[in-house]
Structures are given as structure tokens and as C-alpha cells.
Amino acid sequence: MKISDTRRRTSAAFLGASVLALSAFLSAPAHAAPAATCGVLAQGASATAQAAVNAACSQIGVWYSWGGGHGATPGASYGFYDGSDPDSLHDGERKGFDCSGLVRYAYAQATGKDLLNGTADDQFHSSQASARFSAAQGSAPLLPGDLMFWGKGHVHHVAIYLGGGQMVEAFESGTHIRVAPVRTGGDYAGAIRINGSGTPIPPPANGGTTFETWGTGVRTHRTPSVNGAVVDTFAGPTQVSVQCQQHAESVTAEGYTNDIWSKLADGSWLTNIYIKGPASLPGIPDCGGSSTPPPANGSKPFQTWGTGVRTHSEPNVNAGVVDYFAQPTTVNVVCQAHAQEVTADGYTNDAWSKLTNGSWMTNIYIKGEAWLPGVPTC
CATH class of the missing domain: 2.30.30 (SH3 type barrels.)
Structure with missing residues (x-):
């Protein structure tokens, strides 16, 4: 009788423990699996790129915040509502980074210089790129620290490649900085490799200022007029050295209207519509000699x-x-x-x-x- 009771109590205890274990297993969160490793996951990257990867990985778990990371100096900052996504309504209360803010921070930490301030689209067209990779090439030629971009026509997202088919990114409002598998389908636009020296590309020796163009099939002209003889055609985004700017023929293109033209180092002219930046380029003198061009259209x-x-x-x-x-x-x-x-x-x-x-x-x-x-x- 005592042996039977002992067995009954032992069996009941075993059954209770089993039920508790099963219950705990079934209620375990889906994300209980080990987190993906964030770090340099392949060989071949420059010391600068490796440092940028490590800086980005140090922010794992920090909030995504629309506009975050775009303060006066690189680093996490409070964002703001993006105007459309309900998940962004609280971004003004979240100190963190958006996608380009994270990239800016990572390379600033790696180089000690604010090389990549701006949007993801600005970063895609950065003059700091030492190599570019098309979307068709996928991730095969990439090294840790390379920047991957998404968006057709206008780039809207950027992430940092880690190697091993993984990347680190600030993805969207309501999420935290994370490691994710690379995505080379959909609107993947390609990748760039940042100048491994970590030093800004020096300004042109002729005293001009380097700007980046945008668009395809962009023409420069002998005179500041679309009717002037064509000097050059840029198949895609190109670095140009701007000497000065002036008001001339008003041009309407790509939804913009502007009468300011820039004179390039080779003496040709390019409408400012196709130069990334405000309508009147900051810091560029008037070709007539004044430090600031007169405002257009009575403005x-x-x-x-x-x-x-x-x-x-x-x-x-x-x-x-x-x-x-x-x-x-x-x-x-x-x-x-x-x-x-x-x-x-x-x-x-x-x-x-x-x-x-x-x-x-x-x-x-x-x-x-x-x-x-x-x-x-x-």
C-alpha cells in the first residue's frame, strides 16, 4: 500500500512537471531563438569599413526614429512624425536613428569625419564612393561595410552589409535597429563601397566646388541655355566641379523650374535643376563676381x-x-x-x-x- 501510494505520488509529480514544461514551451515567444550575430562576418573589408560595421552594431536595439541621426553632429537624436505612417506618430519621443542617420553615424565613428550627412538618396550618390555595384550583381561582390540601397528613381532606404548574407539596418518606425538577411529583390538599387582611407576626397585643384548631379541623359551646354551647343552628356549621376553660377534661361524639367545655371570647370553650363542641392547652390559665387546671386522671380x-x-x-x-x-x-x-x-x-x-x-x-x-x-x- 505504501509502495503503491509512493508510485502514485511520484507519477503525479512527474505528470505535473511535464505539463508545466510543455506549457512553458508552448508559451515561449517566437523570438526566443538566438539573435543573429552583428559584426564583421566576412574577410576583405578595409579597417575603416570594419570600424563602421562595429559602430552600427553597437546600436542594435536602439529605436528607429524618422529623422533621427540628422542633428548638427552624428549620433542618435529624437525624430518626428513622417506625415503618413501611424507607427511614426511617436518618433518625436524616440531617440534613435533613421536608416541614413545610422549610416552617417557609423562612418563618422569610423573616420572621425562627417562624410555621409544627408538622405539615403544623397548617400547613394555620394562622392565618397570608391566602387559601385549594380542591382544585377546582387550581394556576391560585396564586403562588410558596403552600403546597400533600395528605391527606383529615388532611393528611400540604406543598410550596411555585414557579410554572410546579413546586413544591419534601421528599418522602419516602431522597430529597433536590427540584423536582417540581405534583400536583393524588389526595388533593390545596388550598393557602394566607401573610400577606405576615411578621408574626404579633396576639392578640385582649379578652386571649384564638387557637387553631384542626378538624373540620366543630362546635358551640359556651351552657353547657359538649353539651345546652346551640347558639350557633354552624363548617362547617370556624375561629380562636377562648379566654378560659379548665374541667372540665365529659365528651365522647367522633372517638375522643377529654375533659371540658375552653373559654370563647370571645362567652361560648359548646367542647369541647377540637375545638381543636388537647393535651387541656388550654397557657397558658390555669382559668375559676375558677387558672393551671392540675386534672387530670382522677384523673390x-x-x-x-x-x-x-x-x-x-x-x-x-x-x-x-x-x-x-x-x-x-x-x-x-x-x-x-x-x-x-x-x-x-x-x-x-x-x-x-x-x-x-x-x-x-x-x-x-x-x-x-x-x-x-x-x-x-x-
Whole structure:
């Protein structure tokens, strides 16, 4: 009797333990599997690239935040609502990085220089690229530290290749910086390898300033006019050395209108529409000798403030983004209007300014009064 009771109690205890173990197994979270390794997962990368990988991996688990990482200096920062994704509504409370902010930080840590400030599209066209790889090449030729991009026509995402078919990325609002398998399908646009020396490419010896063009089949002309003789044709994005700029023939292309042309090192002219940057290139003198070209179309020049400031196709933060100012710049304001009320950086204002390229910017980010003096109503 005692032996039987003992067996019964032992069996009951074993059964109870088994049920608890099974229950724990069934309730274990799906992500309980070991996390993917973040680090340099292949050989051949430069010391700079390896350092960039390690810097990005040090941020695993940090929030994705739209606009994060685009402060005055590289590093995590609070983002803001992207205007469309509900998951982005709290990005202003999340200190972290968006995809290009993470890449900027990683290479700044690796080189000690802010080489990659700007959007993913800016980084794709960076003059710091020492090699480029097409989408058709996939990930086979890539080394750790290479930057992978997505977007057709306009690049919208970037990640850092680790090797072994893995990458580290700031993916989207509501998620954290993570390791993920590479994605070379869909709108994968290709990859670049950053200059392994970690030093900026020096400016041209002729005293010009290097800018990057965009678009395909872009022509330069003998005179600042589309009717001038064609000097050169750029099949894709190209580095150009700009000597000076001036107002000349007004051109409308790709949804933009601009009458400013840049004179290149070879003496040819290129409409500023196809040069990445604001309508009037910052720091470039007027070809007539003045330090700042006169504003176009009766507009008035103003200085912006803040970082990661966007202009929109309509006076509304939900309208399409036309331009992105990573740092303060000069804009030419044509007119202003009362439209959507915006609250940002401690200010509230419903005044918007229309710029010479037709885009709109909230007056919050234009230095001056809430309603700009001397600027007419649109």
C-alpha cells in the first residue's frame, strides 16, 4: 500500500512537471531563438569599413526614429512624425536613428569625419564612393561595410552589409535597429563601397566646388541655355566641379523650374535643376563676381534654421517631400500664405512660404518673424 501510494505520488509529480514544461514551451515567444550575430562576418573589408560595421552594431536595439541621426553632429537624436505612417506618430519621443542617420553615424565613428550627412538618396550618390555595384550583381561582390540601397528613381532606404548574407539596418518606425538577411529583390538599387582611407576626397585643384548631379541623359551646354551647343552628356549621376553660377534661361524639367545655371570647370553650363542641392547652390559665387546671386522671380532670400528640414509640394506636412535641407541654408521666398497650422520645435505657425522651385516650407524654419516682412501674400 505504501509502495503503491509512493508510485502514485511520484507519477503525479512527474505528470505535473511535464505539463508545466510543455506549457512553458508552448508559451515561449517566437523570438526566443538566438539573435543573429552583428559584426564583421566576412574577410576583405578595409579597417575603416570594419570600424563602421562595429559602430552600427553597437546600436542594435536602439529605436528607429524618422529623422533621427540628422542633428548638427552624428549620433542618435529624437525624430518626428513622417506625415503618413501611424507607427511614426511617436518618433518625436524616440531617440534613435533613421536608416541614413545610422549610416552617417557609423562612418563618422569610423573616420572621425562627417562624410555621409544627408538622405539615403544623397548617400547613394555620394562622392565618397570608391566602387559601385549594380542591382544585377546582387550581394556576391560585396564586403562588410558596403552600403546597400533600395528605391527606383529615388532611393528611400540604406543598410550596411555585414557579410554572410546579413546586413544591419534601421528599418522602419516602431522597430529597433536590427540584423536582417540581405534583400536583393524588389526595388533593390545596388550598393557602394566607401573610400577606405576615411578621408574626404579633396576639392578640385582649379578652386571649384564638387557637387553631384542626378538624373540620366543630362546635358551640359556651351552657353547657359538649353539651345546652346551640347558639350557633354552624363548617362547617370556624375561629380562636377562648379566654378560659379548665374541667372540665365529659365528651365522647367522633372517638375522643377529654375533659371540658375552653373559654370563647370571645362567652361560648359548646367542647369541647377540637375545638381543636388537647393535651387541656388550654397557657397558658390555669382559668375559676375558677387558672393551671392540675386534672387530670382522677384523673390527675397531668407536663411533657414534647424536640421532635416523638408519642403513640400503643397503647404501641408502630409504633402509630398520636394527637398531636404540637412543643415541651415538660404532659400528664395516668392510669397507666403496661411495654410495648415504646424507645431514644431516649440513654435506654432500657420504661415507657409512658397520658394522659387514651387515647393512650400513652414515659416517656423525660416529665420525672422512668423509672417515674413516684405513678402507678399500668394
